Structures are given as structure tokens and as C-alpha cells.
């Protein structure tokens with residue numbers, strides 16, 4: 399039964415803890431087309447860390463770097479490299495969301511508290527999710543600032559690529575822990591199992607994974623959770639877990655309404671994508687039937703297409719966006735399909751395995 403016990407409204411933002419937020423902000427502006435709209439740091443009176451808030455469409459990301467070794471953010475960066483720390487929800491009432499989550503078995507990460515500046519006050523609280531990832535809750539009624547207390551307006555435009563919002567965010571967890579975390583999202587956040595994929599759907603000659611997609615009642619917030627499955631060689635999920643040193647966010651999928659234009663821009667901006675062999679395109683029309691887009695363009699841009707009973711989708715995956723083979727991005731356009739591109743798994747995972755082999759990690 400659909401329910402929303404924590405009264406989640408939307409993903410407020412996703413915060414990354416990184417080694418050099420200033421440079422990361424430049425990368426996400428110039429490569430991915432986010433625009434910076436707010437900033438907090440020494441110049442604004444914040445002494446512990448600098449944060450850059452960027453947005454594109456409704457997708458908001460925050461990049462944060464500590465100023466000194468005493469900050470706990472360093473432990474995260476030392477262990478995980480650059481990665482997602484917080485998937486923050488906008489809620490009706492942060493106190494109520496936190497109390498309900500803890501009553502449902504979540505571990506507290508941060509007790510409810512006011513965050514205040516001259517522009518007003520927001521309530522903030524957080525619970526622990528997989529690994530060192532947290533979900534924070536933010537509620538406010540009349541906050542007037544550009545983002546959150548402590549931030550000031552500091553704009554720097556990006557090369558907009560037409561990305562609209564976060565479509566889904568995927569977590570990688572250890573072997574045997576997928577169902578634990580699926581149950582956690584169901585028990586604590588009231589999410590339901592939307593689709594699952596087993597190792598028969600997602601296996602190649604060498605490596606495999608299992609996945610379950612958890613969704614809120616409106617299907618606006620979707621969190622697939624992956625775990626490695628035993629294969630002849632190392633699963634891509636294991637490679638992630640080895641290099642992230644534990645569970646964490648594997649990829650953010652960003653929605654566009656025109657993937658041809660979006661990927662053309664991203665490629666021109668220097669974003670690097672995974673590639674599939676030409677044989678994928680030779681077999682494409684037989685597999686997915688007629689689509690609105692020209693097959694030549696699809697092939698040229700290296701896009702992936704999949705069809706299900708409801709329609710089709712176009713998608714493309716970047717290479718990891720940091721030196722550790724951990725976090726990457728997906729660009730997705732949905733034309734009726736609410737799926738995740740199951741028909742592309744084989745070609746995609748073979749592509750990932752080629753990259754893994756180049757890294758000596760297969």
C-alpha cells in the first residue's frame with residue numbers, strides 16, 4: 399500500500415564531500431551544465447568548510463570541502479574519495495520526519511536543530527543510510543535566502559545541457575545486504591519495491607549483480623540498490639565497493655526531455671561516456687522497433703535505447719567522474735517507459751567490464 403510516513407516532498411539537494419570543491423564546481427558547471435547559485439565559505443563567515451550550491455532544472459547539488467584537517471569531512475574524503483554524503487529531502491516537518499524515521503528503526507545522524515541567518519530559519523535533522531551516506535530532512539516555511547542558512551547568492555553560469563531533475567539515484571551495498579537495505583527503505587521511508595532484477599537479467603560472461611528499485615508512493619523518488627552477485631570474475635559492484643571502501647552512491651541519473659541535444663552538449667563539454675560496440679546498433683531496430691529519433695544520430699552519439707510494454711527510453715552512462723572507479727552519471731530520456739533499461743544491461747556491462755579490465759580490476 400502506498401504511503402508517505404515521513405511526508406517527503408522531493409529531493410532537496412544532493413551533497414558531495416570532495417577534495418577541492420572550487421575545482422569540482424567548475425567541472426560540474428563547464429562539463430555537466432550546472433549553474434552555481436549560492437556559496438558559503440570564509441567570505442560569508444563560515445570557518446570550517448566551503449560549499450558551492452549548483453542547479454540545473456530542478457536538480458540541485460552541493461559540493462563541500464573542509465578548510466583544515468580537523469574537519470570530520472576529511473575522514474570521509476580520505477576513506478571514500480569524492481562522493482555523495484547526503485541525499486537531502488525537503489519535508490513538511492523535519493522534526494516529525496526525524497521522529498517517525500527513528501521510531502521506524504533508523505539510526506539518528508543529526509538531531510533536529512534550527513539553522514538560522516538573517517534571512518530566516520530552517521529546521522534540519524538527519525538519519526544514517528548505507529555506508530556513511532545520510533538522508534537529511536529540511537523543512538522551512540518562510541526562509542528567504544537563496545538556498546539554506548549561511549549561503550549567499552554567488553552566481554556563476556554553466557554550459558546548460560537541458561537536464562531537468564534527478565530521475566533516480568543508485569546505491570551499491572555489500573554482497574547479501576541488498577534486501578536489508580530494500581527492507582530499510584520500505585520500513586523507514588515507506589517505499590515499495592518497484593522492480594527487481596536478478597543475476598539472470600544482469601549477468602555477463604564474467605560478472606553479475608542484483609538490483610531492486612525502491613520507490614516512494616508517487617514514483618518521483620526512486621532508489622535502486624545493487625549488490626554484487628558471484629561471477630567468474632569481479633563484479634562491477636565489487637570494484638566500486640573496493641575503491642569506495644564500502645557502500646555508497648553509485649550513480650545519479652539525470653532526466654532530460656531531449657537526450658540528443660543534451661548529450662551533444664555534454665560531449666562538446668568534454669564529458670566522457672561509456673561506449674558500446676557497433677553491433678549494438680546493427681541489432682537495435684530489430685530489438686526496439688521504430689523510434690522517433692534517427693538511428694544514425696543515436697549511433698553517432700552512442701545512445702542506448704530500450705523498450706518495454708509502456709514505451710521506450712534512451713540513456714547513456716558516463717565514465718566515473720573521479721580517479722577512483724566509483725561515482726558516475728546517467729543521462730536518461732523517458733518516452734513512456736518507467737523502466738531502467740534492462741535490455742541494455744548486457745551491452746552496458748560488457749562495456750563496463752572492458753573499462754574494468756583496462757584498470758586491472760576484472
Ligand code: FE2
Pocket residue numbers: 566568649651728738
Ligand atoms: Fe540508472
